[in-house]
Amino acid sequence: MSTIIKNGTIVTADLTYKADVKIEGGKIVEIGQNLSGGKELDATGCYVMPGGIDPHTHLEMPFMGTYSADDFESGTRAGLAGGTTMVVDFALPSPGQSLVDALGMWHNKTSRATADFSFHMAVTWWGEQVFNDMATIVNEKGINSFKHFMAYKGALMVDDDEMFSSFQRVGELGALAMVHAENGDVVAQMQAKLLAEGNNGPEAHAYSRPAEVEGEATNRAIMIADMAGVPLYVVHTSCEQAHEAIRRARAKGMRVYGEPLIQHLTLDESEYSNPDWDHAARRVMSPPFRNKTHQDSLWAGLSSGSLQVVATDHCAFTSEQKRFGIGDFTKIPNGTGGLEDRMPMLWTHGVNTGRITMNEFVAVTSTNIAKILNMYPKKGAILVGADADIVVWDPAKKKTISAASQQSSIDYNVFEGKEVTGLPRFTLTRGHLAINDGKVDTREGHGEFVKRPPVTPANKALSTWKEITAPRKVQRTGIPATGV
Numbered sequence: 001m002s003t004i005i006k007n008g009t010i011v012t013a014d015l016t017y018k019a020d021v022k023i024e025g026g027k028i029v030e031i032g033q034n035l036s037g038g039k040e041l042d043a044t045g046c047y048v049m050p051g052g053i054d055p056h057t058h059l060e061m062p063f064m065g066t067y068s069a070d071d072f073e074s075g076t077r078a079g080l081a082g083g084t085t086m087v088v089d090f091a092l093p094s095p096g097q098s099l100v101d102a103l104g105m106w107h108n109k110t111s112r113a114t115a116d117f118s119f120h121m122a123v124t125w126w127g128e129q130v131f132n133d134m135a136t137i138v139n140e141k142g143i144n145s146f147k148h149f150m151a152y153k154g155a156l157m158v159d160d161d162e163m164f165s166s167f168q169r170v171g172e173l174g175a176l177a178m179v180h181a182e183n184g185d186v187v188a189q190m191q192a193k194l195l196a197e198g199n200n201g202p203e204a205h206a207y208s209r210p211a212e213v214e215g216e217a218t219n220r221a222i223m224i225a226d227m228a229g230v231p232l233y234v235v236h237t238s239c240e241q242a243h244e245a246i247r248r249a250r251a252k253g254m255r256v257y258g259e260p261l262i263q264h265l266t267l268d269e270s271e272y273s274n275p276d277w278d279h280a281a282r283r284v285m286s287p288p289f290r291n292k293t294h295q296d297s298l299w300a301g302l303s304s305g306s307l308q309v310v311a312t313d314h315c316a317f318t319s320e321q322k323r324f325g326i327g328d329f330t331k332i333p334n335g336t337g338g339l340e341d342r343m344p345m346l347w348t349h350g351v352n353t354g355r356i357t358m359n360e361f362v363a364v365t366s367t368n369i370a371k372i373l374n375m376y377p378k379k380g381a382i383l384v385g386a387d388a389d390i391v392v393w394d395p396a397k398k399k400t401i402s403a404a405s406q407q408s409s410i411d412y413n414v415f416e417g418k419e420v421t422g423l424p425r426f427t428l429t430r431g432h433l434a435i436n437d438g439k440v441d442t443r444e445g446h447g448e449f450v451k452r453p454p455v456t457p458a459n460k461a462l463s464t465w466k467e468i469t470a471p472r473k474v475q476r477t478g479i480p481a482t483g484v
């Protein structure tokens with residue numbers, strides 16, 4: 001049985017044109033005028049776009065003494081309701097655990113996923129086993145990206161020695177290095193100082209992680225990636241200092257990518273001054289929300305192309321979980337939701353305001369990351385042969401965001417009360433109509449793992465192009481005898 005999306009305007013990362021789209025067997029099989037012969041979906045007045053890809057989620061993640069509250073079922077359902085048809089989550093090995101075992105544990109969480117998914121593999125410790133496992137992960141398990149935490153000291157953090165070793169291995173394997181860039185040593189010291197001084201409320205979370213902490217780590221990661229000759233993806237880029245480092249590296253010819261979150265683009269640090277403890281704690285995430293200067297920098301990066309992807313870092317905790325941190329802000333589980341709201345909020349604050357074009361919207365919500373993670377054009381494209389992961393976007397549809405009507409399982413929404421204009425009329429996941437004018441018909445288990453091969457056998461990214469050869473030992477004419 002085919003499905004035909006009729007009377008819409010196709011919007012891709014580079015083209016806008018009127019055409020119908022025919023879907024069979026979960027794939028796009030024809031694009032053209034006046035198509036017929038199947039179940040019709042009316043896209044009059046709408047834009048037909050590649051479904052969103054959120055490359056940064058933490059579903060059912062063990063973290064800070066608990067588990068993030070949305071799992072692969074509610075998380076992917078929330079995504080579909082907001083036009084996102086794929087998520088990329090993170091498999092996190094515990095210290096000493098093999099990467100292959102950790103990946104197996106994460107696969108076991110996905111049996112009820114309602115949309116397609118993939119994983120980045122985190123490198124949380126270093127040793128010969130990790131070195132060996134990394135090849136298996138890339139060559140047999142379909143994962144081409146490795147995340148490194150420069151913060152969360154004593155838990156997920158790796159030091160520079162481990163990170164440099166890992167980056168070199170990532171480069172050898174033709175994969176992508178990723179970093180959570182915050183200086184974890186400085187954060188730990190500032191947290192201790194703030195607590196000792198009696199600053200134990202959620203606002204102190206932001207004081208302990210100023211923009212400098214992120215700027216320093218971003219610069220350091222870029223320099224280390226340059227020495228290792230590996231491309232680098234900086235997750236949740238939230239400030240001008242980090243953006244500046246990324247801009248500079250790109251101008252020198254390095255493959256460095258930056259990923260602002262919809263939360264950092266649209267919510268600011270004043271949220272932490274709210275007198276309601278719950279209000280502030282619900283917005284505790286790392287990096288924290290920043291001021292308008294940083295937000296303007298991120299928006300400028302999206303329109304100029306120096307930042308390439310908008311994600312969520314969806315890591316939702318209930319109010320009850322957030323309250324683990326009453327009396328000690330360092331125990332508030334870090335994370336906010338956003339999967340359902342990323343695309344409507346970005347459309348409302350980006351496209352409707354004229355900061356980005358519709359085509360740039362598609363680029364930063366879908367196509368760019370599909371290319372960076374090497375799954376284009378299966379994902380991120382409206383092309384014959386691509387997966388029918390499609391959002392039919394109604395630019396006139398409005399709603400007020402509210403926890404009362406959201407798909408996520410938590411009891412609040414950080415965007416509560418925000419009006420959005422621009423929402424999905426239909427969301428299709430590999431041809432299945434999951435969202436039909438607000439009605440949710442997701443299928444548990446419909447989501448499949450998407451394999452992502454290495455980018456090239458040697459994906460080199462150096463600021464000064466040079467062949468990598470063994471260092472040349474200088475032949476000396478004489479060496480002074482010691483002790484003379």
Ligand code: DUC
Pocket residue numbers: 058180284285286287313315334335336
């Ligand atoms: N930041 C968060 O806020 N939550 C999960 C992990 C992270 O880096």
Ligand code: ZN
Pocket residue numbers: 180235236286287
């Ligand atoms: Zn992070």
Ligand code: ZN
Pocket residue numbers: 056057058313
């Ligand atoms: Zn994250």
Ligand code: ZN
Pocket residue numbers: 431432433443446
């Ligand atoms: Zn189906």
